Amino acid sequence: MLKGKTALVTGSTSGIGLGIALALARQGANLILNGFGDVDGPKAEVAALGVKVGYHGADMSKPADIAAMVAYADVEFGGIDILVNNAGIQHVAPVQDFPVEKWDAIIAINLTSAFHTTRLALPGMLKKNWGRIINVASAHGLVASAQKSAYVAAKHGLVGFTKSIALETAITPVTVNAICPGWVLTPLVQKQVDALAEREGVDNAEAKRRLLAEKQPSLQFTTPDELGALAVFLCTDAAINVRGQAWAMDGGWTAV
Ligand code: NAD
Numbered sequence: 001m002l003k004g005k006t007a008l009v010t011g012s013t014s015g016i017g018l019g020i021a022l023a024l025a026r027q028g029a030n031l032i033l034n035g036f037g038d039v040d041g042p043k044a045e046v047a048a049l050g051v052k053v054g055y056h057g058a059d060m061s062k063p064a065d066i067a068a069m070v071a072y073a074d075v076e077f078g079g080i081d082i083l084v085n086n087a088g089i090q091h092v093a094p095v096q097d098f099p100v101e102k103w104d105a106i107i108a109i110n111l112t113s114a115f116h117t118t119r120l121a122l123p124g125m126l127k128k129n130w131g132r133i134i135n136v137a138s139a140h141g142l143v144a145s146a147q148k149s150a151y152v153a154a155k156h157g158l159v160g161f162t163k164s165i166a167l168e169t170a171i172t173p174v175t176v177n178a179i180c181p182g183w184v185l186t187p188l189v190q191k192q193v194d195a196l197a198e199r200e201g202v203d204n205a206e207a208k209r210r211l212l213a214e215k216q217p218s219l220q221f222t223t224p225d226e227l228g229a230l231a232v233f234l235c236t237d238a239a240i241n242v243r244g245q246a247w248a249m250d251g252g253w254t255a256v
Contacts, residue, residue: 003028005130006077008069008121010060010113011035013042015186016136018229019224020084027232029082032037032073034058038049052077060113061105069250072122079124081234085114085134085158092147092190092195093110100221103150110154111161122174132235133172135162136227139215139250146214159246166244175243177234182250183212185221218251 007024011017012034021031022045039055046053056072058065073080083179089108091102114135125131135203140148141155160176166176183189184206197207197235213221232247233239 001232002026002082004072005081005235006030006032006079007082007084008073008117009034009084009086010058010117011039011053013039016181016184016224016227017084017086018045019228020086020134021135021228022049023225023228023232024084024235025053028124028237029235030077031091032056032069032077032080034060034069035049035087048082051120052138061108061117066113066116067120070117070145073121074124078193079128080121081125081128081130082132082215083117084133084134084136084231085117085122087113088136088188090148090151090153090192094147095149096166098149099132106150106156107157110151111157114161118161118176122165124170125174126169129173131172133162133165133174133176134231134234135159135176135178136161137162137178137180137206137246139180139248139253140246141178141180141246142254144214145215149256163244170243173240175234175240177242177244178233178246179227179230180246180248180250180254181222181227182216182223182248182253183221184227186224193211212251215253216251217253217256218250 007029009021012021012033031056056069058069137158138155140158143153162178
C-alpha cells in the first residue's frame with residue numbers, strides 16, 4: 001500500500017516509534033530512522049522487511065540538526081511523504097522542584113521539534129500532492145496528571161498544533177492528525193513502573209498492575225503494534241477526511 005513512499009519517524013530506535021516504523025515498512029514504505037541508543041538492531045529489523053532504510057542521528061532538541069535531517073531525507077530519499085513526530089521524553093516532579101533544564105528539554109523535544117519537522121517537510125508534501133503528518137501525543141494531550149507539568153503542557157500543545165496545521169492544510173491532500181496512547185510498556189514507562197515499585201515496596205508485576213489500575217480501565221497496556229496499525233490506517237485513502245483529530249488508544253483512560 002505504501003510502496004514508493006518514504007516515512008521519517010523521529011525517535012524510532014525504541015518503543016512506539018520503532019513499532020510504527022515497522023508497521024509502515026510492512027506496507028512497503030521506505031524508512032528513515034532517528035533516535036539514540038542501538039541503531040544497528042532497529043535498522044536491521046526494518047531492512048529485513050525489504051525496504052530501503054536510512055538513519056539520521058539528529059538531536060530533536062536542536063533545530064539545526066532537524067534541518068540537516070530533512071536535507072538528508074531530500075538528498076537520499078527524494079523527500080518525506082509520511083512524517084511521524086514521535087520522539088519524546090518524560091520527567092516526573094512537582095512543579096516547585098521541576099528542574100528548569102528538564103522543562104526546556106521536554107518542551108523542545110516533545111513539542112517544538114514537531115514545528116521544525118513540519119515547517120520543513122510540508123512544502124515537499126504539497127509539491128508531491130500527497131502527505132501524512134502523524135503526531136504522537138498522549139492521553140496527556142487530552143487530560144492531565146499531577147507531577148507531569150512539562151509533559152502535559154507539551155502534549156496539549158502538540159494536540160493544538162495538530163489542529164492548527166490540519167486547518168491550514170484542509171483543502172490539500174496532506175492530512176495532519178495526532179495519536180494519543182495511554183500506557184505503553186516501553187523504556188519510558190518502565191522507569192515509572194520501577195519508581196512505583198520502589199515507592200510502594202512491590203515487585204515489577206504488581207507495580208505494572210497498580211500503574212494500569214490508576215488510569216487505564218482496560219487494565220491492558222496499549223502496544224507499539226496496535227499504534228502502528230493506527231498509523232497505517234491514517235495513511236490509507238479511507239482516512240483522507242480524518243483531519244485534526246487527537247485519536248486516543250488508551251484503554252478507556254480519557255472516557256471517564
Ligand atoms: P522510548 O523511550 O521507548 O522512545 C523514545 C525515542 O525517542 C527513542 O528512540 C529515543 O532515542 C528518542 N529520543 C529521545 N530523545 C531524543 C532526542 N533529543 N532526539 C532524538 N531522539 C530522541 O519512549 P516511547 O514510550 O516509545 O515514547 C515515544 C513517544 O510516545 C513519546 O513522544 C512519548 O511521549 C509518547 N507516549 C508514550 C506513552 C507510553 O506509555 N510509553 C504513552 C503516550 C505517549
